[in-house]
Structures are given as structure tokens and as C-alpha cells.
Amino acid sequence: MIKTDLVLDAKGLACPMPIVKTKKAMSGLDSGEILEIQATDKGSTADLKAWAQSTGHRYLGTVEEGNVLKHYLRKSSEEEKEEKKHPNVMKNEELEQKIDANQDTVVLDVREAAEYAFSHIPNAKSVPLGELDEYLNELDKESEIHVVCQTGNRSDFAAQKLTAAGFKQVINIVPGMSEWTGPTGKSVN
Amino acid sequence: MTNKKVAIIASNGGLFDAYKVFNIATAAAATDQEVAIFFTFEGLNLINKEANQQLAMPEGKEHFAEGFTKANVPPIPELLAMAQEMDVKFIGCQMTMDVMGLEKEAFVDGIEVGGAVTFLEFAKDADVTLTF
Incomplete structure (x- = not known):
């Protein structure tokens, strides 16, 4: 298990919900903190990478556990x-x-x-x-x-x-x- | 970072059309983009308080209803509320409303009513323009 500051459960949600929820969760974090997003939407890996790129946060990687994708993002910092x-x-x-x-x-x-x-x-x-x-x-x-x-x-x-x-x-x-x-x-x- | 702008024209009123419009709009808004949707002709169904609760599937595609439930896709009014919560701007087409004899009260709260120029003013420096 990877240590994170917040875990977001987006399992069972279809696009664009994982992104919408990620956006909300991220706004509650401080710069440099780590967010774990658990999703089952197979498109979420590509979407979160792209989302991180256009919002300036950093996509760290994804771990697959059964049918759950665990994505890790780091909130951008100054x-x-x-x-x-x-x-x-x-x-x-x-x-x-x-x-x-x-x-x-x-x-x-x-x-x-x-x-x-x-x-x-x-x-x-x-x-x-x-x-x-x-x-x-x-x-x-x-x-x-x-x-x-x-x-x-x-x-x-x-x-x-x-x-x-x-x-x-x-x-x-x-x-x-x-x-x-x-x-x-x-x-x- | 200056926000990108996304301008969308919604001119069709079926369920599939509604998902195309609101999925792109909410995804863009969640990515810190400024979004405006111009609802015109049948597209007005999407923001009509009553009509948008029961938008039709295309003829012969009714069997997809099960797929929507299975994939846990949120209902249109829910997506619409989410879009509004993220400051997506809704512009209802005045001319179509006049033609159809509809008043602003028939539509969800928070919409702006305007003509083509209202939308064009927003769209003139948009980074992405989409038509559904």
C-alpha cells in the first residue's frame, strides 16, 4: 500500500465522473499532497493523465488491483x-x-x-x-x-x-x- | 495559466445528444476550462425542466437503456446540475424559444437567454468549438 494524503473512491462511476470527483478532491488538498483515485472506468488512466497535464498537477502512475485502477496524483506546488x-x-x-x-x-x-x-x-x-x-x-x-x-x-x-x-x-x-x-x-x- | 475556453452548440434533443453535450462540458469544466453551451432548436430540450427528465433514445436503440444503468451513467438532470455547479454557462436561444412559444420559466434556473451574437461573442476567442 502506498501512503497518500487522501483516497477518492470513484469505483463504479462512468466518464466524466471520475474526473469531476478528482477535480473536487484535489481542490481540498494542499500543494505537494498526494491523491489516490480508485476507479473502475478503464478510460480513467488516459483521462487522468491528460487531466493532470492540462491542470498542471503531476500524474505519478497507476497500479492495477483486480478490476480496480489506483491512480496517484501529486498536487502542483510552487x-x-x-x-x-x-x-x-x-x-x-x-x-x-x-x-x-x-x-x-x-x-x-x-x-x-x-x-x-x-x-x-x-x-x-x-x-x-x-x-x-x-x-x-x-x-x-x-x-x-x-x-x-x-x-x-x-x-x-x-x-x-x-x-x-x-x-x-x-x-x-x-x-x-x-x-x-x-x-x-x-x-x- | 490562463483558462482555455470551450464553446458548444447543442442543436439536437435526444438522450444521446444530451450525454455528448454534458459529458464534454463537465469534463472540460473539471479541467479548469471556461465552458458555454448555446442551446438551439431541439437542443433546448436538454435544459427544459420537464423534457430533460425523459429524453428519447434514437429509434431502434432503446435496448441501450440497460447499458446506461449498468455503466452507472448519471441521469441528465444530475449531469446538468453538476455542469452548472462548475460554472458552465447555459445560453438559451431566444429565437427558438419564440418560435416554440416557450418562456424562460420552462427552463432550468440560471440560464441566460440570448441570440446568436451572445454565443458568438463568447465563441470568438474559444480554443475549442463543438457542435452537437
Whole structure:
């Protein structure tokens, strides 16, 4: 099961109802939150992809369970406009080479669990930004930690937070998963 | 993001016509598009308070009634209410209403009554224009 902020039951509804309900559910969420839409309308996958594209939200993916389609969307956020502050940054390509050379490279993926589920760097660990505090004790303060998110903003914030907590070598990966061309893994079918 | 505009002309009054019109309209409205529908000639049935409760299937297609129930397709008045709730603008054609001897009171609340130019004014910079 993927952790989400809201589950919308649109099972048994025909087009255009899943879209209409999605629109309503989405307006009640905050930026960056994750919506799961459960639908049985087979056209809903294509429709929700198109809907997300024209409304500016992000379609993460769909999981099929029996005859139920579970779609995951992330509400658009303004984070793209923020200025990055953490000084230690590394480009996607450099991280890819580093992982190639050393499989034990520590990578933290601070996106939401649903974003991680559909596509992530194979040896990255999922630590959503909101849960970062609970993981601090599990990490080694002296070792290199690479932090990645979708566009480098949430990871910038996480990197600052880790540094403030006493971690010595925290590196923000830019631009992040939005332009990652290296190998990826999925934790859903 | 500036909203896209969708202009629809509804000129037929059967059940299938009604679904085509209201499905596209509600889907567009749910996608943050500004929608106006111009109801003219038989299309007026779609917003007529009484007629739209019992729109006819095309002749020989009555057996689809079961399919509509099975697919859980909402009744037309429900779709209509949903469209209005999402600010889809309904324009009733004044000329057709005069010809048919119908008053504004025969139609659902919240419609605008206007002539061809009222619709054209909205449609002139529409991104999508559809006729049903």
C-alpha cells in the first residue's frame, strides 16, 4: 500500500465522473499532497493523465488491483520557484557515475512515498521530507549523504536540515529525478 | 495559466445528444476550462425542466437503456446540475424559444437567454468549438 494524503473512491462511476470527483478532491488538498483515485472506468488512466497535464498537477502512475485502477496524483506546488540555499550540490550525471563505481553510495529520496514508488534510483532510500526527523538516528553523521527529490528543492531543504543536525557531508542532487536518465526501479507493479 | 475556453452548440434533443453535450462540458469544466453551451432548436430540450427528465433514445436503440444503468451513467438532470455547479454557462436561444412559444420559466434556473451574437461573442476567442 502506498501512503497518500487522501483516497477518492470513484469505483463504479462512468466518464466524466471520475474526473469531476478528482477535480473536487484535489481542490481540498494542499500543494505537494498526494491523491489516490480508485476507479473502475478503464478510460480513467488516459483521462487522468491528460487531466493532470492540462491542470498542471503531476500524474505519478497507476497500479492495477483486480478490476480496480489506483491512480496517484501529486498536487502542483510552487516549490519550483524557490532559490536553493545548500552550497554542496552535485549534478545527476555525477551521482550516476558515483553509484556505478560504488553501489554503497548513500542516496536519500525525500519525495513522498507515492512518487518514490513509481520511479526511483535503485539504491535510494525513501525518506519523505516530512519524516526526515525520525530517520536522523539511523544515519551516519560522518559519511557522505546524497539527497534527491523531483526538482532539487525539497532536497535542498532536507540538505540544510541534515547539515544543521550535525551531518558533515550532505550533497544536494540537481536537478533531481525530473531529469534523471540513469537506471530506475519501481516498488509497485 | 490562463483558462482555455470551450464553446458548444447543442442543436439536437435526444438522450444521446444530451450525454455528448454534458459529458464534454463537465469534463472540460473539471479541467479548469471556461465552458458555454448555446442551446438551439431541439437542443433546448436538454435544459427544459420537464423534457430533460425523459429524453428519447434514437429509434431502434432503446435496448441501450440497460447499458446506461449498468455503466452507472448519471441521469441528465444530475449531469446538468453538476455542469452548472462548475460554472458552465447555459445560453438559451431566444429565437427558438419564440418560435416554440416557450418562456424562460420552462427552463432550468440560471440560464441566460440570448441570440446568436451572445454565443458568438463568447465563441470568438474559444480554443475549442463543438457542435452537437
